[in-house]
Amino acid sequence: MSEFWSFITERYPDILLALRQHLTISFSAVILGTIVAVPIGILLVYNRVGWINSVVFFIANLFQTIPSLALLAILIPLLGIGVKPAILALLLYSLMPILRNTYDGFQSVDKGVLNSAKGMGYSAAQTILKIQLPLSLPYIMSGIRITTVYIISWATLASLIGAGGLGQLIVSGLGVNKPEMIFIGGIGAVVLALVADGLLGLLEGWLTRRYRQTRSAAV
Template sequence: MTNYIEFLIDRYPDVLSAAWEHLTISGIAVLLGCLVAVPLGAYLSGNRPGWMRSAAFGAANLFQTIPSLALLAVLIPLLGIGLKPAIFALFLYSLLPILRNTYAGFQSVDAGILEAARGMGYSAAQRLLRIQLPLAFPYIISGIRVTTVYVISWTTLATLIGAGGLGQLIFSGLGVNRQELILTGAAAAILLALLADFLLGAIERRIGRTA
């Protein structure tokens, strides 16, 4: 234990730097997923052709089923190595849960409420922003919460293509047989996932109380 504490004191700048890289990669991927999946889910919840919904969910499901290493290998010839392919791969993985929850949230809005708002003269944009989005938001934040935890864990593989993050500590430890590196990288990734889950869970509960 004493040796491990000394290791942390000696290497904490590297650990913090790796944790920040990890959080940055995860955060950008989830943000991009939200920017695509939330508007798409809201759009699909309207009176759209069935083939359109099937195509969107089918594509998102397909990305989810591709193994992480296989997807990274496919992206390297297209995007090179480093941050770009890592963020793009994680963005693809983030789409399905956010899209599914957003769609379910908008579908859960009572049609009678929308009809009453239409009768009061609300435009389509006003109904979307003032009624549908607030009522669907608990579903949306729940999807973002699940996605964020998953993406933080998947980001450990980003180091395989030179993107950095906490996976660099883990794989470096495996390469030189340093258990403290493996333990530190894994523990830090778990803590980041738990912290993100706690914060987003608090937001979800607060929204649930005020909804």
């Protein structure tokens, strides 16, 4: 135990650096994945060509089936090593849960509510922003929360291509046989995932209340 606390005291700048790198990689991937997946999910709801939806979901699901190390290896010849290929790989992994939940959320909105909005003269954009988005927000946030937890876990592998993060502590600890480094890296990723999930849960509750208040005022 004394070695454990000594390591934290002596190497806390390195630990903070690894944590910052891990946060940067993970949340960059989740944010970019959300920016890409949510609009695509909404477009698929309004798409009337069935095979396009099937192709998009197939491609998004295909990324989920590629092993993490294999995907990183594929991206190295294209982007080299470091942060960029790590973020891109994690972004690709984030697409399916957010895309699926966005699509399912919009599909779950009661048709009667949509007909009422149409009868009141709402445009397609107004219906999306004021009706469908507030009602599907719990689905979307659930997808983002699940994705964030997974991405924080998978980001530990980014250290293998020189992107740093908490995984660097684990790899270095294995290399020099220092259990305290392995423990700090592993438990750090777990705590970070739990904290992120809790904060996103609070954000989900706040956004849901806010959007529903806006919808009530509009309708």
